[in-house]
Amino acid sequence: MLLTSIVERREVWSATSYRTGFREAPMSGNPAILISGLTKSFGRVRALDGLDLTVDTGEVHGFLGPNGAGKTTTLRILLGLLRAGSGHAELLGGHPWRDAVELHRRLAYVPGDVVLWPTLSGGEAIDLLGRLRGGLDQRRKKALLELFDLDPTKKGRAYSKGNRQKVALVAALASDVELLLLDEPTAGLDPLMEAAFRECVTEERGNGRTVLLSSHILSEVEALCDRVTIVRDGRAVESGTLEQLRHLTRSSITAELDRIPDGLAELAGVHELAVSGSRVRFEVEADRLGGALRLLTDAGVRSLTCQPPTLEELFLRHYQSAS
């Protein structure tokens, strides 16, 4: 019964995902997170406006979007800290609000801005949060403290921002959980610690854990994530594997030609064409590349550079098109 309803919902989701231009990534079991048509308003501010998001079990899923896009709001709804408006949200097969307590035993959360208790030491905070979640592996805690080079004896305010972040990271990673919800977990970490974090996430994935990683650091997302979802203004505007996303991007082409071919400007998928003398520059969508090249070779190519699409460009395009 539950299963069929999930399947139905997935079909709905598939339809919407086609709208954004993607095929489904292969599924491994039930999705860890399944959100469709989720809305949330704060007074007159509409923070989420029909968000769709699927995170499969065992994957590291990047969650990107410009400031104020609704990433934190989504995570806080998943944590049962906020009530959803309308739409559907499901987490580890349960309801984020109703089943919050049982679900929280199976997940750990790292907020973007960690506040600690002023009178508790970092080590005490780690132990406390771990125990509140239902247990914590002391050996793993020690190892993580070492890995992140964190002094657990300082008290709350004595930590720098990055070190406070590390306290929350150690508390989350030392717990034996199925799902990690990370909201810009590396904001404030130095590059060395960032590397340590990547190592941990890779290991977590190796252990079959699911990770939802909200981040503004593209290299991090590129290095860690199997799939990403880009949100803007409370909606998912793009979702898929990194490969699929790259596929959607444009290559930029510069060529020296014998003559300028006719119809290049009219060719579907060609953008921002600039001609100077015998030299052309343009951008072309990935699946139109063949047609454009054919036209160029017919016109006699003397030199050709083709720059592969960067994710950065894709992200920036999505981030900017709001304005």
Add this chain to the structure above:
Amino acid sequence: MTGTFALVRLALRRDRLLLPVWIMMITGAIAATASAIGELYPGMAQRVALGVTIGSTPALQALTGPVFDATSVGGLTAWRATTLATGLVGLMSIMVVTRHTRAEEETGRAELIGACAVGRHAIPAAAVIVAGGANLLIAFLLTVTLIGQGLPGSGALGFGLAVGGTGWVFTGIAVVAAQVTEHARTANGLAISVLGLAYLLRASGDAAGVETLAWLSPLGWAQRVRAFAGERWWVVGLLALTGLLLVGLAALPARRRDVGAGLLPPRLGPSDAAPSLASALALAWRLQRGGLLGWMIGFAIGGAMFGSLAQSVGDIVNDNPQLAAILERIGGAGALVDTFLAAVMGLLGLAVGGFAVQATLRLQGEEAGIRAEPVLAAAVPRWRWTLSHLVIALGGTPIIITAGGLAAGLAHGVRTGEVGEQVLRLLGAAWVQVPAAWVPAGIAMLLFGLLPRLTALAWAALVAFALLAQLGELLQLDDWIRSLSPFAHLPQVPGGEVSAAPLLWLTAVAIALALVGVAAFQRRDLAGY
């Protein structure tokens, strides 16, 4: 100091509800007191008799201070109202200052402001200006309203300035406390402890007739301005100057220390938590135990002091049966010593209500400080987190008041030579306060669940209860108005009859209010950044 003006405007905007409520409550209560005294004691003879009584009763002098001129309505108003008014402006000043200095630093908002084009002293300066301005306004309003009631102008001005000046001194004390401590809570605690100590110094000095002791306390100075009794303006100057010196003193550490840090260096803690630190309740206990201990110590000191004074009420009456008749009129029925002790227990009950509200509103502090989020994101049900702090608030109340009752019983018992009996009587008298003190905690919990932005109204309710309890009888307010205060329903013990009914239904009201709050929190969004 750049940017101070903008910060003052910001503070006024944030306090646009709270400050007017404080100011109106204080001036309104004083104005009502003056008119009630005019009506109750219209004749000179009555007033003089009352004055003689008070003058020869150390315990009464301790509660409300000495009478300098009993012949005039103004003089009696100053006697009755100075302690209450100065205590309230002291509290107001402390809360306003802490709210706009330490609390801001703790949330990190100060950092944001400090990084703007704002001078290093702008944040404390703005807080001082707001609190100082509020005190000045109170001084002005008091002067005008008392003159409006036909009292002499210089006396009214003296009274207004004595009250406003005391508020100004506590503005200074609070801003110093905010500089030397690391957290808003400790800053508040330190400044309020100074206020409590000032009260005890004044009370014991006045009761024992040791002038120097009373002069150690700013609350004593306010009385010694002698409003309506040949004003001593230089004492007003002393208040103003002391406040100014304290503010200047606060500027010294502000220049040297870092934003967010206190003067005392932070200490290291253990690298692992004790096995017991494993639940929401354990966390709440860990966060609140220090405050609880502080309250217990304060109550023990206060209880011991008032307990040791009680017997002197009886001594005087034994000497002068005429006085007894008059005293009964201002205090109510029953043996005078018991009346006095019942009044003291009523004060302790109100004060422990302050603890109950504070401990309950710790929930709000944790939520607004984003420290509730990690707990609720772990496997802790919302109700369990709310109850964890509520249990400390409701459970701490009887513990604290037991310290006061026990100390009062011991001190009084030693003087009368019947320790065992007095301890039992006064413990009982202390415990009956508990259900009433729970009610403001219930109100705080209700507000936290339903209207978290308005939790400060729980304090307003407590102050209103205090005013009703202290002035309701004098002002001859209608019964239904006085019965709005839970404290009005308590038996007057020791001495009076105890019936269980009001205690039970007050408990039920408090718990019902709290449960509605818990249920409402169960359903609402948690505040974020």
